[in-house]
Amino acid sequence: MKTSKILIRWFVDFDKEEAWLNEQSAKGWGFWHTNGVIYRFKACQPGEFIYQIDFDEKKSAVGEDYVVFRNSCGDSFVHQWKSKIYWKRKSADGPFETEGNTVAKLQLTSKAFNFHLRSFIGLTVIVAIAYLILNPLGRYLPESVFSHWLTDFSAGLSFGILCFQMIVLLPVLTRLRKKMNSLIKQLY
Amino acid sequence: MKYIVYLCIGNRYNEWRNNMGNSNTALTEAVYYILLALQEPLHGYGIMQQTSSLSNGRLSISAGTLYGALSNLLEKGWITPYGESEGQDGRRKQYQITDAGKEVLKAELERLEELVENGRKYIK
Known part of the structure; x- marks a missing residue:
């Protein structure tokens, strides 16, 4: 088996x-x-x-x-x-927690929010490096296969990451934020 | 950096938590029971057992929640680490309520008593 x-x-x-x-x-x-x-x-x-x-x-x-x-x-x-x-x-x-412990759920959601926020910030930094350093560097370097590759690569990288942020991360962050809002409302 | 992003996107939990510290809002059930339990020094697992037995098994706090709550309470100065963490417990730390914490508990008790009294009087 x-x-x-x-x-x-x-x-x-x-x-x-x-x-x-x-x-x-x-x-x-x-x-x-x-x-x-x-x-x-x-x-x-x-x-x-x-x-x-x-x-x-x-x-x-x-x-x-x-x-x-x-x-x-x-x-x-x-x-x-x-x-x-x-x-x-x-x-x-027994279970980890009493069902319906709103504060605990809120805390966990907040931690998840921070987790995704960290990846969002990290990716933004990569985009910034790609777009503001690698791309100009590729243009500035003497014409060669490498300089072409560098310009294309940095443009592609920043575009790809931006798409990922828009399509995946932003909706997740928005959903987690909405969840936090509704949990806070439950507390009052 | 993190706080700049908070300003733009806003982590509602942190806002809510910070507001809680400043105003006289009610204690959450978990915090109330943790403070009750810590009138004698206890470590993490002890607090979990004590809160569970105080509430007759109704309230079980997960260790994750407890960790966050302890860190909040330590920041507010309502509890304090107790003694040196040595002996059989190894690295496990014990905690105890402070005078400020006792004041908070008393105020909360008064608030709850008022609620109960009014409830008895006016609920038909």
């Missing part, structure tokens, strides 16, 4: 990703590794674990490391990809 499997998926919405991981766990496949696209699973008892996706907090007044802190509280660390952290716990120990 197969004891491991690999699935290829790409998620923008971490809520859907979490639901998908839990679905796989219910089918007897325990998630253990990902690189953002390829998801690796090991066989487990159907429904043995529940999963939660969370985002790392860099600066905090709490002197303890976030992962160490959560591990000491009974959640097991599964995997970290960029600042996205995957947690699991035995279903028998």
